[in-house]
Amino acid sequence: MTRDTPLLLPMVQKLQQWKPLDEADRDAILALPCRAETLRPGGYIVRQGDSTTTSCLLVSGVAFRQKVVDGGGRSILAIHMRGDIVDLQNSLLRHADHSVQALTKIDVAFIPREAIVDVAFRFPNVGLAMWYDTLVDGSIFREWIASNSRRDALSRLAHLLCEFGLRMEAAGLADRLCYELPMTQDQLADALGLTPIHVNRTLKRLEELGLISRTQRSVTVTNWANLARVGDFSCDYLHLPASTPD
Amino acid sequence: MTRDTPLLLPMVQKLQQWKPLDEADRDAILALPCRAETLRPGGYIVRQGDSTTTSCLLVSGVAFRQKVVDGGGRSILAIHMRGDIVDLQNSLLRHADHSVQALTKIDVAFIPREAIVDVAFRFPNVGLAMWYDTLVDGSIFREWIASNSRRDALSRLAHLLCEFGLRMEAAGLADRLCYELPMTQDQLADALGLTPIHVNRTLKRLEELGLISRTQRSVTVTNWANLARVGDFSCDYLHLPASTPD
DNA sequence: CGACGTGTTGAAGGAGCTCAATCTAAGTGG
DNA sequence: CCACTTAGATTGAGCTCCTTCAACACGTCG
Numbered sequence: 206m207t208r209d210t211p212l213l214l215p216m217v218q219k220l221q222q223w224k225p226l227d228e229a230d231r232d233a234i235l236a237l238p239c240r241a242e243t244l245r246p247g248g249y250i251v252r253q254g255d256s257t258t259t260s261c262l263l264v265s266g267v268a269f270r271q272k273v274v275d276g277g278g279r280s281i282l283a284i285h286m287r288g289d290i291v292d293l294q295n296s297l298l299r300h301a302d303h304s305v306q307a308l309t310k311i312d313v314a315f316i317p318r319e320a321i322v323d324v325a326f327r328f329p330n331v332g333l334a335m336w337y338d339t340l341v342d343g344s345i346f347r348e349w350i351a352s353n354s355r356r357d358a359l360s361r362l363a364h365l366l367c368e369f370g371l372r373m374e375a376a377g378l379a380d381r382l383c384y385e386l387p388m389t390q391d392q393l394a395d396a397l398g399l400t401p402i403h404v405n406r407t408l409k410r411l412e413e414l415g416l417i418s419r420t421q422r423s424v425t426v427t428n429w430a431n432l433a434r435v436g437d438f439s440c441d442y443l444h445l446p447a448s449t450p451d
Numbered sequence: 452m453t454r455d456t457p458l459l460l461p462m463v464q465k466l467q468q469w470k471p472l473d474e475a476d477r478d479a480i481l482a483l484p485c486r487a488e489t490l491r492p493g494g495y496i497v498r499q500g501d502s503t504t505t506s507c508l509l510v511s512g513v514a515f516r517q518k519v520v521d522g523g524g525r526s527i528l529a530i531h532m533r534g535d536i537v538d539l540q541n542s543l544l545r546h547a548d549h550s551v552q553a554l555t556k557i558d559v560a561f562i563p564r565e566a567i568v569d570v571a572f573r574f575p576n577v578g579l580a581m582w583y584d585t586l587v588d589g590s591i592f593r594e595w596i597a598s599n600s601r602r603d604a605l606s607r608l609a610h611l612l613c614e615f616g617l618r619m620e621a622a623g624l625a626d627r628l629c630y631e632l633p634m635t636q637d638q639l640a641d642a643l644g645l646t647p648i649h650v651n652r653t654l655k656r657l658e659e660l661g662l663i664s665r666t667q668r669s670v671t672v673t674n675w676a677n678l679a680r681v682g683d684f685s686c687d688y689l690h691l692p693a694s695t696p697d
Numbered sequence: 698c699g700a701c702g703t704g705t706t707g708a709a710g711g712a713g714c715t716c717a718a719t720c721t722a723a724g725t726g727g
Numbered sequence: 728c729c730a731c732t733t734a735g736a737t738t739g740a741g742c743t744c745c746t747t748c749a750a751c752a753c754g755t756c757g
Contacts, residue, residue, distance in 0.1 A: 357712075357713090358712075358713070399713075399714090400713070400714055400715080402713090402714080402715085403712085403713055406713095421722095
């Protein structure tokens with residue numbers, strides 16, 4: 206490592222999930238020009254409507270994508286954690302069609318679009334890994350379409366709890382059976398296409414069914430197999446490297 | 452042109468939407484090895500669960516992506532038309548997490564994954580255009596999440612009619628105000644997360660409101676501005692080249 | 698002709714929404 | 728240290744949009 210604490214290390218770790226990288230690939234990533242920043246909960250990485258020139262790596266904390274519809278309704282489209290390259294989507298397309306915001310306090314690194322594109326084509330392994338990464342994001346979007354379109358409230362919530370736990374575990378940030386879910390019930394509602402009131406009742410039902418227990422924001426899954434069954438959850442769509450089985 | 456009728460021409464046309472291509476770029480695409488095939492309505496391009504080795508270009512006709520949930524419920528995730536590279540998603544990830552099927556009779560060209568990746572990195576304009584293409588797909592997925600999560604039936608249906616018309620027009624296949632929508636009400640229901648019965652009633656309401664009229668599968672938009680308003684439709688998320696304004 | 702896929706309509710039921718009140722925990726300023 | 732505020736969680740009651748169940752109409756195709 207050329208520097209003491211490489212800011213972009215989480216990006217290397219994430220991309221290696223998709224494609225083995227050699228020394229040169231890794232160095233190229235770590236040498237990317239970037240600007241570090243810390244945001245408080247609610248702070249914006251990009252705002253819907255902005256024109257964009259930088260991409261953004263999430264270095265620590267949790268963030269989310271959201272889109273405003275019609276009369277002020279919000280839809281949360283994705284949740285992101287350490288290592289996620291959070292704004293390739295908006296930056297390559299030059300025009301943000303949705304916002305990305307901090308859920309917790311987060312550390313981010315802004316990287317100029319040109320630098321990303323340059324590395325992607327000079328180091329094909331890196332480029333391919335980034336391409337994979339956007340495709341996996343797409344796969345998760347598709348699962349969310351199916352979930353919010355065709356599953357009932359109980360199933361949707363169970364599904365989200367499985368996905369979040371498993372992704373946190375895959376990122377080495379938590380145990381799938383016990384983690385902090387840094388979302389208010391309002392935000393859960395916007396992610397699931399429900400009202401906060403109904404989210405509250407549905408959480409209660411998951412508890413009564415003996416599938417989870419919770420205190421404040423922390424979730425403990427007391428019966429993973431049944432939670433996954435209720436949520437119709439299969440981890441295929443996450444395309445995780447073959448180490449974390451369902 | 453090296454051959455009489457270049458099978459892969461629609462791919463060139465589509466990618467040029469995202470990025471200007473020079474002679475060499477175009478030739479490289481047209482020279483891609485591929486296998487042509489014709490499928491009847493309902494025929495599979497890929498099946499959920501298959502392992503994949505080829506990508507697929509849609510040369511003519513209309514296709515759709517779908518995912519099966521829990522007890523036989525289906526969710527239609529996207530609709531595709533000429534020029535769409537329909538299976539980068541599954542092929543690069545090597546494992547199909549959803550199916551892609553013909554909606555009408557379609558002509559397709561299967562292209563080996565390696566050839567795609569090879570061209571993408573030897574011709575960066577092509578690679579970037581393909582990357583854009585997958586990002587635009589992602590953008591459309593996000594809009595569908597928001598739509599199926601936060602809009603009511605009338606709005607969802609109006610939104611879908613606007614999107615389909617505009618995309619057909621952008622692909623040079625139809626007029627946004629008058630086109631063939633090759634979907635049964637059952638399929639519309641699966642795309643919108645509704646029941647076919649409710650789709651039927653909602654179509655009727657759109658007619659009664661004077662926004663559309665229809666005979667068989669053909670749709671005529673009688674009031675685009677109001678249809679777009681009801682559907683909360685803005686074409687931003689399609690990232691179309693600056694020629695087709697909303 | 699009968700069968701099947703698709704579209705259309707009616708009536709009844711339910712999952713989730715809206716409106717509204719109450720409760721808790723965590724600040725914040727005096 | 729305590730009033731005061733505020734964001735979030737929780738609970739109740741009534742309503743509605745959409746679903747489910749059930750017929751029936753229409754065209755195509757064996």
